[in-house]
Structure formats: C-alpha cells, structure tokens
Amino acid sequence: MTHDEVFEKVREVLVDALAVDDDEVLPGATLTGDLGAESIDFLDIVFKLEQAFGIKIAQGELFPDNVSQDPEFVQNGVVTPKGMEALKERLPHADFTKLEADPKITNVGEIFTVDALVKFCERKLSAAA
Amino acid sequence: MRWLWIDRIVSLEPGQRLVAIKNVSMAEDHLHDHFAADEASGRPASPIMPASLIVEGMAQTAGILVGHTGAFREKVILAKVSNATLEADATPGTTLRYEAELKSFDTVGASCQGVVSLIDPVAPGEATAIGQIDLVFSHLDQNRAGLAFPDHNFVFGPSFKMILEQSGIDLPAE
Numbered sequence: 001m002t003h004d005e006v007f008e009k010v011r012e013v014l015v016d017a018l019a020v021d022d023d024e025v026l027p028g029a030t031l032t033g034d035l036g037a038e039s040i041d042f043l044d045i046v047f048k049l050e051q052a053f054g055i056k057i058a059q060g061e062l063f064p065d066n067v068s069q070d071p072e073f074v075q076n077g078v079v080t081p082k083g084m085e086a087l088k089e090r091l092p093h094a095d096f097t098k099l100e101a102d103p104k105i106t107n108v109g110e111i112f113t114v115d116a117l118v119k120f121c122e123r124k125l126s127a128a129a
Numbered sequence: 130m131r132w133l134w135i136d137r138i139v140s141l142e143p144g145q146r147l148v149a150i151k152n153v154s155m156a157e158d159h160l161h162d163h164f165a166a167d168e169a170s171g172r173p174a175s176p177i178m179p180a181s182l183i184v185e186g187m188a189q190t191a192g193i194l195v196g197h198t199g200a201f202r203e204k205v206i207l208a209k210v211s212n213a214t215l216e217a218d219a220t221p222g223t224t225l226r227y228e229a230e231l232k233s234f235d236t237v238g239a240s241c242q243g244v245v246s247l248i249d250p251v252a253p254g255e256a257t258a259i260g261q262i263d264l265v266f267s268h269l270d271q272n273r274a275g276l277a278f279p280d281h282n283f284v285f286g287p288s289f290k291m292i293l294e295q296s297g298i299d300l301p302a303e
Contacts, residue, residue: 017211040208044265047233047240059237 001125003118006053010117013048017041025114030098032109049117055124062120063112064090067105079103087111093120133288134186135227138193138296147194148228150248151186153178155221178219183245184210187262191229191241193293195266196285198234200301204269204284208238215260217247224248226256238267 011025018035031037037045042063050057059065064087067073073083084103088096094111135149153160160176188207196205219225226246233240242263246256269278293300 040265040267043238043267044209044211044240047265050233059235 003122006121006125007114007118009052010049010114010121013045013052014114014117017044017048027113027115027118029114030110031112031114031117035114037109037112045117049121053121053125055121055128057124060090062091062093062117064108067108074105077105079105079108093117093123131288133189133292134182135189135292138190138292138298139226141194141197141298144198144231144234146228146230147190147197148226149186149190149193151225151227153219153221153223153225157221160221176221178225180213180215183215183219183225183260184213184262186225187227187229187243187245188264189289190227191231191243191264192266192284193289194229194231194241195234195239196289197298197301198231198239199268201282201285203271204278204282205239206267206269206284207264208267209265211240211263211265213260213262215245217257217259219247219259222250224250236268237271238265240265 007027011022014020014025014031014035015022018031018037018041020035024035026034029035031041031045046057046062049055049062067079067083067087070083073080073086079087079099084096084100087094087099087108091111094116095113096111098110099107135151138147138149140146140148155176159179159182161174163177163179164175166172166174192205192207196203199205224247226248227243228246229241229243231239232242240263243261244258245260245262246258248256269284290300
C-alpha cells in the first residue's frame with residue numbers, strides 16, 4: 001500500500017470517527033487541537049484503524065496509557081525529561097515538536113497528528129508484511 | 130417506570146450479534162407529550178417514540194451483547210454515539226427491532242453497529258429497516274485509573290438479569 005493510499009484510509013477513518021470534513025484532515029493537523037478529538041474518540045479511532053487496515057493494535061501501542069499518573073513522568077503538570085524519553089520510545093510515530101516546546105501535560109494531545117497516525121499504520125503494515 | 134427500553138431478547142449469537150425487540154405502547158406516558166395536540170394551532174396529537182429513546186434501546190441491546198461477551202465482569206458504559214440515523218417514526222402498536230453486531234472488543238472497550246427495524250403487526254412477517262445506530266462502549270474500570278468505583282456491577286443489575294432470564298438466555302456463572 002502506498003503512502004497516499006494509507007493517508008486516504010486514515011483520512012476516511014478520521015472523517016468518520018470525528019465528523020470532520022475531508023479537507024480538514026491535513027498531515028499536520030493534530031487530533032485534539034485541530035480535529036476536536038476527545039478521549040473516547042481515541043478508542044473509536046483504534047477500532048476503526050484495526051478494521052480499515054486489518055491490523056491489531058494493542059492497548060497503549062498507538063496512544064499512551066496512564067502517562068499522567070506516573071509521578072516520574074509528570075510533575076506539577078509538566079512532562080519531565082524522563083517522561084519525554086519514555087513517550088518517545090513508546091510512541092516513535094508521534095511528533096514531539098510542539099510538546100517539547102511547551103511540555104505541559106495538557107499539550108500531550110499535540111503529539112498525535114494525522115501524519116503520526118499514517119506513519120504508525122505504515123509501520124504496522126510493513127511489520128505484518 | 131423502569132429504565133428498560135427493550136422488552137425481550139429474541140436471539141443471541143455470543144460475541145457476534147444480539148437482537149432485541151421493544152413494543153411501542155400507547156400506555157407509555159411520554160408518548161402523550163411527544164407530541165401532544167396543540168389547541169392553539171389545531172395540530173392533532175402525534176404520539177411517536179422519541180429518537181433519543183430508540184438510541185437508548187439500541188444502547189441497551191448492544192450493551193448486553195458487549196457485557197455478555199465479557200461474561201458480565203466489566204461495567205459497560207455507553208461512551209459515544211458514532212452515528213445515528215432514523216428515517217421513519219415508530220408509533221404505538223408497532224414493534225422496534227434492534228439488531229446489534231459486535232465489530233470490535235478488547236480490554237478497554239467495544240464498538241457495535243446497529244440496525245433499527247420496524248415491524249407493523251398488519252404485516253408481522255416483515256421488518257423494515259428504518260435506521261442505523263453505531264456505538265462505542267467503555268469498560269469503566271479499565272479507563273478511569275485512580276478513580277474507584279463500587280466492586281459490584283451496577284450496570285448489569287436485577288432488571289437486565291430479569292430480561293435475560295425471561296428471554297431464556299443463560300446467565301454466566303458468578
């Protein structure tokens with residue numbers, strides 16, 4: 001599957017899950033900030049990606065689990081350097097540019113861009129091939 | 130009034146599909162407000178099943194399917210109505226048929242696609258599809274880390290057990 005084909009399928013999933021227009025789903029758009037995703041939408045997106053690509057996504061594989069509850073990773077509402085490294089290791093597909101510029105935990109949603117989802121799906125598909 | 134928006138489960142394929150029905154009755158108080166006659170304009174009464182309660186009926190149907198799939202160990206909470214379209218009204222004397230299909234299921238939640246049909250007793254053999262309702266459920270205890278909820282399963286209480294028993298569905302062992 002080409003990059004454009006993966007992008008198109010991700011776009012369809014997001015249009016369906018978030019009730020946004022096709023032209024809002026741009027590679028750099030963030031799921032929470034630009035596309036209005038809420039926490040439960042992430043579960044919906046995982047389910048829809050699994051169906052669209054015929055893949056299995058483990059809990060915490062695409063979106064992090066309980067990062068904000070770990071005092072080593074988050075202190076006073078800010079992601080610690082250790083937390084940032086852990087997130088990067090667990091989520092190599094994500095885009096950390098905005099979070100590193102302002103590491104407040106409330107900005108953690110900014111790491112999930114449309115392009116990050118495309119990269120994640122491409123990695124899953126190539127691993128399965 | 131009990132918060133039960135299905136009357137009977139008519140079939141269950143565990144982990145795949147559950148079909149339930151709801152008989153719409155003129156004895157239901159809410160139908161007399163939805164919609165009452167308007168004397169000022171002369172508009173006659175128009176009792177129709179509220180669409181929000183049809184969504185609830187599908188949520189109960191699909192929720193039981195999800196709960197059954199997890200042997201009723203999880204507290205299954207409706208988290209998102211992904212899609213709801215209804216193209217006809219359900220009036221007193223008709224039967225709503227809710228068919229829920231399990232699309233995804235894992236430790237944190239589940240998703241279902243649902244088809245709503247209407248059965249008119251004038252032609253009881255025919256169920257006409259009138260809409261689709263797609264839902265996402267959360268397994269409450271798996272998603273609210275740090276928040277304590279009661280141990281007992283308050284989602285699947287005595288009323289749901291009664292419907293399951295009345296419908297001839299075996300309850301999982303405790």
